[in-house]
Amino acid sequence: MAATVGKEVEAARRGDEEEERKEGKRRRYGLVEYRALPVYLRDNEYILRYYRCEWPLPQVLLSAFSIHNETLNVWTHLIGFFIFLVLTIYTATKVPNVVDLQSLQHLPDVLRKADLHKIQTELVACLPSLPHLSDLQKVKDELRSSWNSIEVLPSLSRWHLLELLSSCLPHRFTHSNETSLSVLQSMKEDIANMIAPQLIRPIARWPFFAFLGGAMFCLLASSTCHLLSCHSRRLAYIMLRLDYAGIAALIATSFYPPVYYSFMCYPFFCNLYLSFITILGVATIAFSLLPVFQNPEFRTIRACLFFGMGASGVIPVIHKLILFWHQPEALHTTGYEVLMGFFYGIGALVYATRVPERWMPGKFDIAGHSHQLFHVFVVAGAYTHYHAGLVYLKWRDLQGC
Structure with a gap:
């Protein structure tokens, strides 16, 4: 019993x-x-x-596909990462041809109907007046044999071609019955746009790709941080530092295209601004490694630090406008940069003030809270800056220094 x-x-x-x-x-x-x-x-x-x-780590990884208060934080930046990955591939494969395609698409009807062989012959005759050419006969022979087989020539810009066309073509066609001087005058800029990309050595692309790399690193680091930080104290510590490093990298590399392409003809200022933002970015990353930096009471300081990094870009932008106030590209890129700064600034403000969840605690636990909005503004700002970079590339490819 x-x-x-x-x-x-x-x-x-x-x-x-x-x-x-x-x-x-x-x-x-x-x-x-x-x-x-x-x-x-x-x-x-x-x-x-x-x-x-x-x-446990397996459940943490699988939680990317479940609903919790970090789900949208993970996916807003993960989707942004894939967007910029596609943009990087597109830039590497298509952008070198963008100038050619856009120039050809905007040629006037008179140029499409013109005798390109005759124009080619006259340009060959004008080649000796082009500057910076050491082997004129070789270039003339190549131009005669094939319109598209010209070797890349150094230090030859669209403005050199315009000067050539202004001084040479009208003079040679003054007594021609086939093409009037007025028609040639209206054609010369379009001809220069068409020919210049074939004659100019493309400018360096590394500042643009540095920005794209910084954007992808930031977005992927942020997404990974929000996914894995709940696993353990140690992993949360590592992921938060990686997240802060990604933010600093995005801000620092965002400076590279506007500074390099604006001041590529002014090496002192180019090196000065690039060195300053690089040192500031490294210092910010180093400061973010301090354990106290992740405490909630330092949220506002974190936002102000990163905002201050971005705000320091006002100085080179103003300098650019002073140097190139007469260039429409300078105004165009500045407009994009102002819009980018607006997105980043609003995002930092939302992040620091924790709006809107502070107004209605518990109502935005799954969707709509400040960190998600901050992520959306970051992706929007980076995408705006990408378009500014395309304008810089076209501007410098066509004009040079």
């Missing part, structure tokens, strides 16, 4: 232990409230529910 009772008690005890283990597993892999979080995971007291807390 006692043995039977003992067996029943043991079975009941095992049943209770199994139930407790199952309940513990449900609690461990379930979503918890803010007050149940360890201190290192507490960042925004206005987000009240749907937190993942110290999940």
